[in-house]
Amino acid sequence: MMTSQLRRTFSFLRAGTGPPLQAWTASRCLFLDSGSSSSDVGLVLQSQSTDVHQNLALEDWIDAHVDLQQRHILLLWRNRPAVVIGRHQNPWSECNLPAMRRAGIPLARRRSGGGTVFHDLGNLNLTFFASKKGYDRRRNLKVVTEALRRLGLDARATDRLDILLNGHYKISGTASRLSRKSSYHHCTLLHSADRSALSAVLRPSCPGVQSNATASVPSPVTNLVEHAPWLRWEQLLDAVLQQYNAEFGLSSASVLVNPADESEFPGLGSMAAELRSWDWTFGKTPKFSVETLLELRDEQLSARCSAQLHMEVRSGLVERCRLGVPAEWLPLGLSRQLSEVLLGERFCPHRAAAAVTALLLSESGPLNGRLQNLSEALLAAMG
């Protein structure tokens, strides 16, 4: 559905011949007025942004504002390093949040389903927009596998809609969203991603998370350049573009779009802000519990013991917390106070540390060391 403001801003320019990746800025050409053509129209867009939240917001913006009833759009994009989880996933079980914090790698929750992926500039994202009727993931993936086959690579889509190279290594995963009137299907494509960074971040933050959130299916991955070292990024994009045109009977060149431009994409900024918010990223985590053992130590007395931790987290907030610390280690009243101080706080070690500080300051006696140790173990269990 096009607002009148958009109709004024955009006019359609049908890209003709010329170098396949020549790009026009969005101000000159974008969307066809609905109803002016009876046949299907297609468009290939390339995002100038490498900000994961902005690009995810761009997807939502296109889905919400562009009439996709008789139009196909392919959006090509890539992000600076980021971890992207599926809509109903649990970030604490899917990725290593402390490691990501240390490396400055942000977390994003997308609106489509599916599992967790690592993005960096060596990973190409493709989003296929269509009407609900035109929703055909296999056809979309054929664009990718055919493009790769033409480059001499053995790429095949599985039943789960992963793409495997040489029948073994995963180079692409798929997810999608069906909204009010339209659909989008997006997939990753590993060209030259940092695989050691990938495996460092795609592991749990903390032990003992129990939830019915949708779980990722881990697979061995590889990059295209590890099998075709001559394959440049631009060549890959070109091959995909050509195949998209061939599959959908189009002759588009790709158009550069800048999602940061509010005049081109009014409202995108606030969509990105919502995606960046803690409430969306962490607060949307399905209810879960943490069940684990804390290993406690008293350095002065060279003593050790184990304590049971049981926590329940709903909407990212601690709803219940039970610490089973042996009474001879720490008075039950103290461990109970520690667990109570966390109730209602975000399940986050920083927030928990702040909440616990007052209690630690008030307990300045000989038990302070053990209480500190218990707090540290508790915080470590929160990722």
Added chain:
Amino acid sequence: MAMRATLRCLSANFSTRLPQLSSAAQVSARRLLWRSSSPRTLSTTSVLSTALKFTEKHEWVQVEGGIGTVGISNYAQEALGDVVYCGLPEVGQKVEQMEEFGALESVKAASELYSPLTGEVTEINTELAENPGLVNKECYAKGWLIKMTIEKPEELDGLMDQAAYDKFVKSLEE
């Protein structure tokens, strides 16, 4: 064909749930409908309160004692494929008609759920947490999603009844 299948699915799921109106009650109910010309008389919805009403987004709502039970239709569950996760709202959450109140994730995609009415969520189907497949297997019975209050009963008048919905689905399949 689709209509017959839908009706079969309905009757199989509903035989124990819908209270049967006696034929006398049915006749007088119809007479009341004919007579209701002013807003002060009985509205359509309170008489037919136990029948299903449908939205264009393929959700159904069944009203009983002022509470609406909401689910998705057979057409929707078939289109979705196997549901693997139900993202439902919290009890107490207020929703507007046509506003997104949750999402179902299936092997095919994550699909938004749109509220058929304006009201407040009173109950969510907790069985779906362990058994999301109920949405596919018993979309009109055990696979219900939420229960809600009905703030604006007139919204029900704008929804489709079974016959209208079947016609609507048929038009989509063409």
